[in-house]
Amino acid sequence: MHGSSPSAYALQAQAIVLCLSPNYALKGTLRTLREFPGYDVGAGPLNAALGAMVDVFPATQIRPLRWCIVLLCAGCAWQTWIDLTWVLQGEYVYGILALVWIAVGVGLWRLRAAARDVAQVLIWLVLLLAPLDSLNPFASMEEFGPDPGNLPSTLYVVLVYVLPWMIAGVCSLHVLGLYRQEFRQP
Numbered sequence: 001m002h003g004s005s006p007s008a009y010a011l012q013a014q015a016i017v018l019c020l021s022p023n024y025a026l027k028g029t030l031r032t033l034r035e036f037p038g039y040d041v042g043a044g045p046l047n048a049a050l051g052a053m054v055d056v057f058p059a060t061q062i063r064p065l066r067w068c069i070v071l072l073c074a075g076c077a078w079q080t081w082i083d084l085t086w087v088l089q090g091e092y093v094y095g096i097l098a099l100v101w102i103a104v105g106v107g108l109w110r111l112r113a114a115a116r117d118v119a120q121v122l123i124w125l126v127l128l129l130a131p132l133d134s135l136n137p138f139a140s141m142e143e144f145g146p147d148p149g150n151l152p153s154t155l156y157v158v159l160v161y162v163l164p165w166m167i168a169g170v171c172s173l174h175v176l177g178l179y180r181q182e183f184r185q186p
Helices: 006-020 022-027 063-088 093-109 113-135 137-144 154-178
Strands: none
Touching: 063 093, 063 154, 093 113, 113 154
């Protein structure tokens, strides 16, 4: 099965279709062509372009952990972007915070235990401090200010803005704690 064998081309085409299929991507991680049974590394002309494909997702086979890490890394990237916009406005302290977010995101993606610990501390801070912003007495007194019609109620703020982050934080803590053995020490 080396080179011009028709079955090698057919197998390679089937592997390419499976890799690019959205249904396959939803079922699991995108894989390299070498993981398909019967694939010969030297077979076919597309080997140079597609044989060196790399995995897209973090190197774990546990789906909840994989998607938790993807979402947490997206949050780290989002926060890095916000911090860099502050740096462009002259607030250079946020550059240090951007470096911290980048380190946490890369560490989570590479399944490092230290990054998991830092992420858990940050999630706990969000869980403890986020409700205080909308439930403090001064925020609830704003509803009775000079123009209360323009301000949303405290219950609305908690249900729409705070509760989704709280649920995501609790789920992330659960997944990161449940699969802690997947993370390795540096």
